[in-house]
Amino acid sequence: MRSGGGCRVRLICGAAAAALLAGESAAQEATGATPLGRLVLGAGAEKVAIDTPQAVTVLEQEDIDREQPRTAGDLFDSVPGVQAGGSSRVTGETFNIRGIGNAEPASQSRVVVNVDGTPKFFEQYRTGTFFGDPALYKRVEVLRGPASSTLYGSGAIGGVINFTTKDAADFLAPGETGALRFSGDYASNGDGAGGGVIFATRPREGAEFLFALNRDTSGDIEDGDGATLPGTDFDRLSGLVKGTFRFGEVQDQALRLSYSRTEGDQEDTTVDQTGGSIGFSGTADFKTRDETAVVAYSHAGAGNPWLDLEVTLSWSDTEVVKDDFSNAFACGLGRAQILCDNEAAYETVTLKAENTVAFGGGAWENYLTFGAQLSEQERTATSSEGPMDFHPEGTDTRAALYAQGEFIHESGLTLIPGLRLERIEQEPGAAAAAAGGQDESFTAVSPKIAALYEVNERWSVFGSLARTERAPTLDELYSTQGSTPVRGAPGTFLSARQPSLALDPETATTAELGFAYAGRDVLAQGDSLEAKVTAFHNAIDDLIGTTPRATGPNPAPVPYFSNIDEARIWGAELEAAYDAERWFSRAAYALVRSEDEATGETLTDTPADTLALTLGGRMPEHGLRYGWRGTWAADITTEFDATSADGYVTHDLFLDWTPERGPLEGVTVNLAVENLTDASYRPNLQLDEAPGRSFKVALTREFSW
DSSP, X not given: OOOXXXXXXXXXXXXXXXXXXXXXXXXXXXXXXXXXXXXXXXXXXXXXXXXXXXXXXXXXXXXXXXXOOSXXXXXXXXXXXXXXXXXXXXXXXXXXXXXXXXXXXXXXXXEEEEETTEEEOOOOTTTXXXXXXXXXXXXXEEEESGGGHHHXXXXXXXXXXXXXXXXXXXXXXXXXXXXXXXXXXXXXXXTEEEEEEEEEEEXXXXXXXXXXXXXXXXXXXXXXXXXXXXXXXXXXXXXXXXXXXXXXXXXXXXXXXXXXXXXXXXXXXXXXXXXXXXXXXXXXXXXXXXXXXXXXXXEOOTTOTXXXXXXXXXXXXXXXXXXXXXXXXXXXXXXXXXXXXXXXXXXXEEEEEEEEEEEEETTEEEEEEEEEEEEEEEEEEEETTEEOTTSOOEEEEEEEEEEEEEEEXXXXXXXXXXXXXXXXXXXXXXXXXXXXXXXXXXXXXXXXXXXXXXXXXXXXXXXXXXXXXXXXXXXXXXOOBOOEEOTXXXXXXXXXXXXOTTOOOEEEEEEEEEEEEEEESSSSTTOEEEEEXXXXXXXXXXXXXXXXXXXXXSOOOEESEEEEEEEEEEEEEEEEEEEOSSEEEEEEEEEEEEEETTTOSOOTTOOOOEEEEEEEEXXXXXXXXXXXXXXXXXXXXXXXXXXXXXXXXXXXXXXXXOOOSSTTTTEEEEEEEXXXXXXXXOOTTBSSOOBXXXXXXXXXXXXXX
């Protein structure tokens, strides 16, 4: 394990690692293992969240189980500055971090998403971008802001979301050779039901295997007024196969192999999955498939401070097939090709090698992480009428070198500089090239500097300055569109759109300042109180958007996209947690402000101010955990009516029961009531009403030997 630096950090890291290996029980949680005390694996040298000079939130298996998530976006209800946008539909998953990211094409390239270190990306007209089943994951890290570009890729203007799949070791205690876990759940809203089975085995020391299979279904859900939200029914099947082999004299080397697959099936669902209720587009049948395969070798270099190596080869393939359109009569070239039977896919191969060395002398303890990453992503998109001009095919190839240091002084000062150089080559497919597309190349530079100073054992202050560049996507470079008739004005047309070959990369520069508090024995013996406050300012230049189109009998063509705007986004976040033997509380507050420099208005993707507050208690002698969560959102008006919304308040209740002895030992029951008052509301970044009240129950039973 890499040290986080500093005596206090090393002690906390050791405690957190022990909790992870043993599984966090309610009793362990009461010793201070709050979300801010969890290890951050994706920030270079390992450290706990509160000691990271960046806004970071870590969700563990217990959080995922208690949320009983229908979609991955459900996991972020208590994470400040993060929202799921688009809709409540399974195929409408998009992510917004600090006002960056929405459902429109290319926007999701501003938020980097990884599964087991594998980049995941998909874009198609109002379809959503992420299709993974949350039942496969044991851990989610959210790193807010572009400082994460150093390790994860240029263009992470909003930040990075890392999903980690389950491991056999999560279910096998030392000395055990096998484990079985059965699970089932039910949600009253939509009459949804699901079930899964996990088998973990350790046939010999150093070899572990995991097999997981999940199935869940749901009918259409209802909003708080009892109205059906069309297109929210689904049928989903997912699976995971994973093997880990440890070897070497002290087993400091490992080979990990994993493959996961999620398939979704929706019949007569809305074509506009992220675009509100049924309109002109009507309905269609959707079939989705998302696959991820990883081969990873690691060498911890026991006793060798110059070696902590990980090499990863990964493959990702995401496909969406649409057919049986209710409005297929409008299908046709020059009309509405999006209503033709079509399929779109992204296939990505990535090779990444990363090493961390430890060195120092005197008053300094130092770490240097450096690596290289190569990737090739191929986009295919076609319809029954042939290639789609507004969804161009093409290839995106990237090569990057990066380095990040961590220099820790015994006085409590930590400095983290970083730099990433990335070369991006874009090549149009045959149809896009025939329409005028040409090979394009960009060089993106992402530097950063961050610092944290421990004022004393409880208080610390931190700050960072980071810059990143986002190269245009295949959509932005090569999309085209013919001239369009203007309704009600015979003989008048909107200008045609050509490839956008003169685009400059977007540039984002972000400054952060904040402070953190970590106290023990604050109100009672053995309790903990942790809080982290972060203020940020993000300046985005050369923002890419659709080019205004002229009208007339024969208007001149224009590029589809152009660098038309500049934006400023600023705000503050609070994440806090109190933990005692019998009581706990959590708070997450996010305030985001923005301005379109051209119009002075609030940007379309800006989220409303939100506060999520959780209060709960425990009865350790009975294995009970219970509580309430309230969420408040303020009114907001943006430059787009569809993302302006009234404020709202919701209330949730939860109760978990895990008997530690007796015939029910190994059973866990999770009960929850979401939207207790059946409130009718719409989160401003979603174009549908939110789900109404739902009673949820989840049951798991584990066996081990």
